[in-house]
Amino acid sequence: MTQPVARELYRMTTPYGSRRDAFAHALGDGVAVIPAARHASRNADTEYEYRQNSDFYYLTGFTEPEAVLVLAPRNEKEPSVLFLRERDPEAEIWTGRRVGVEAAPGQFGVTAAYPIAELPKRLPDLLVGSPALYYGLGVNDEMDRTVITAVKAARHTVRRGGTAPRSYVEPGNILHEMRLHKSDDEIALMRRAAAASRAGHEAAMRATRPGLWEYELEAIIEYEYRAAGAQDVAYPSIVAGGSNATILHYNTNRDRLRDGDLVLVDSGAEVDLYASDVTRTWPVSGRFTPEQRAIYDLVLRAQVAGIEEVRPGRPVDAYHRAAVRTLTEGLRDLGLLSGAIDEIIEKEEYSKFYPHRTGHYIGIDVHDVGRYTEAEKTFRKFEPGMVVTVEPGLYVRPDADVPDRWKGIGVRIEDDILCTAGEPENLTGDIPKDVDALEAIVGSGVLVRSVT
Secondary structure, eight states, rough: HHHHHHHHHHHOOSSSSHHHHHHHHHTTTEEEEOOOOOEEEEETTTOOOOOOOHHHHHHHHOOOOSSSSEEOOOOOOEEEEEEEOOOHHHHHHOOOOOTTTHHHHHHHHSSSEEGGGGHHHHHHHHHHOSSEOOOTSSSHHHHHHHHHHHHHHHHHHHHTSSSOOEEETTTTHHHHHHHSSSSSHHHHHHHHHHHHHHHHHHHHHHOOOOTTTTHHHHHHHHHHHHHTTTOEEOOEEEEGGGGGGGGGTTTOSSSOOOOOOOOEEOEEEEEEEEEEOOEEEETTTSSHHEEEEEHHHHHHHHHHHHHHOTTTTTTTTTTHHHHHHHHHHHHHHHHSOOHHHHHHTTGGGGGOOOOOOOOOOOOOSOOOOOOOOOOOOOBBBOOOOEEEEEOOOOETTTTTSSOGGGGOOOOOOOOOOEEOSSEETTTTSOOSSSSHEEEEHHSSSOOOOOOO
């Protein structure tokens, strides 16, 4: 298969070529340099598992390290160039197969590919003719030096006439707005991540019983993710029993689950680098106490109110405001707050029990990119293709100034919501969250344990 035919087939069967074309069109006469993620050391000679840079992956689908994508739309011969590692049979024995330079154009649809070692030599020529360089400074010092040196060389080349970059522009100004609006391909991956998350959460619910360790639930959840086809978790799993649930980012996961407590699980699967983000809270013994049920029902009502606001034309903070009002009214009804609702909200007195926002964008990154506000700090409007989490919660810390029966209760409920042209679509809505469904499934499975 010739390279031009391979590239055309690539564009017809994958989204990456069309994304690069759209990004390149927005660059105008500029040049973009998008590096892959670096390896990160864990300790000594051990590295963390490699995870590709989200912007680089969005434009290439390439998952190897030590790579750089250069888009130079004015360059008729080589408008898209991928620099990457060469094939190395000896290295591949240790760390796995590489795509290699020769196969890259046909496999990834770029017009040219070169060894990564040639980047410093070839980059200056790719910059000539462009007034602006789209590159994110300050992330990778070594790459910064390579790019700045190349810019100086390009400027030296054109000193008697011609154009070279005179300004640096953050590529996210364009790229992150593209990533904010999810394509059908991206939504399909997020559905797969949601399905894997459902498998993990339901398995954890079935296995839950007093005496289990938090880390045992974590292991059950993440095993099911892998069994369902997910490659990884989207973020470190939170499994918080009892008052641990009042710690928002608790992830120690080393305590036992106790009879009469709730357990809060905030965990999501990742499929082809696309995330899900799900939180469920359920009773360890399978039945809510009256106080737990009251808090849980209130959080669930707030989530329903928030999801209703994820519609085209509504401000992206509308679902937070709806959830806050519902929670505030409920807290006053329960006697945990007092006063006029509007005054409580204005003074943010509810934040004693609800200190965070109601959600965030989600996509390749769990907290995905994209602006929340427009000019003069007004919130932008929802548009079809945006995906957000809706995750209200209430956290009554053990030292809170409330009657003892409420202390130590932490509840959060979180789903991933797609804004469509009509009704909001809950991508993770099949994961049980109604009280009757939770009480039916919790503890219903056979637990096989290797430790006591």
